[in-house]
Amino acid sequence: MDTSGHRRDGGAAVTVDIDRSDLEYRAWLKEAVRKVHADANRSADTHLLRFPLPEQWGIDLYLKDESTHPTGSLKHRLARSLFLYGLCNGWIRKGKPVIEASSGSTAVSEAYFARLIGVPFVAVMPRTTSPEKCRLIEFHGGQCHFVDDSRMLYEESARLAAETGGHYMDQFTYAERATDWRGNNNIAESIYQQLRLERYPEPAWIVATAGTGGTSATIARYVHYMQYDTRICVPDPENSCFFDGWTNDNPLATSDCGSRIEGIGRPRMEPSFLPGAIDRMMKVPDAASVAAVRALERAIGRKAGGSTGTGLWSALKLVAEMVEQGSTGSIVTLICDPGDRYLDKYYSDSWLTAQGLDIAPYTGTIDSFLATGSWRA
């Protein structure tokens, strides 16, 4: 023993060295990452469609059609990013299940990617989830695991992951960080590329609704990073706390019942929702969202989900503001998923009646606005 307190073994320092190299795992990882890249490489970009407006207004409204991804929604991008993030972090392992708390589009897209790389997938969802959603998850090889109390979704997912040695994907936490916000053909970069030959290539507004909040976070960050003047508007449906939390700067905001507009509106301020990056929010009545998504079909002959209507209602309101101010420019919003998933919901008059929703006044607002240029609420 020397006086400094260090142990000496014959004068040589002891090196502690643990090598956990697993070359079989690394070969599997390489192959899994290649398969996800190859899937992206086989896929085409989604279209930027035009919503027809009177020529003399000098305003162009575009819809980024995310319903044309292989799994039918903008969650295809998220699922791809979450799988790459989980693989590259060493979180997703050969033969171990991927688990997600989702009753919707995310589980459908993740089931697709899980099958692509050959791992089991389990969606933890409320027992009340529509059979059509379960059918789609099972179609892509996933398994549905039900809970009776939807507040237990997160806990039950974490428990299943611990029990099976699997990975709980946790979209609401990781959506914002799994996506490359500086570019790499994310949704924002793609929109700007597609606008390059338009008369107003830098939109005045981009409108994006929020579920995880990841899409609006990615678009806002990209716009700020690229030093564009575009502003970001997030419309929020009824029974969601995002508007309240953003307005009152309250990260603990909550709402006590679930959103009727599938895919958007949350009862808690999700970690992936970045309020500070958002310029403007609007609270949109659910009946207005339905009126707008039906107006979309009359305008471009395409059915979409309710959240597309929420975004379109907001975008039309922004167009009205520009018309009133006499300014010209462009606005972009999204088609988030296709309408055929919701025929007995947003496209069913008996569902509207059962929900006590009257869309007639909102339909009137949209139709008269498109005919006259003035917005009467």
Ligand SMILES: *Cc1c(COP(=O)(O)O)cnc(C)c1O
């Ligand atoms: C998830 C989702 C959104 C919102 O996207 P986020 O990036 O999660 O905020 C909008 N519409 C639909 C149909 C969705 O599934």
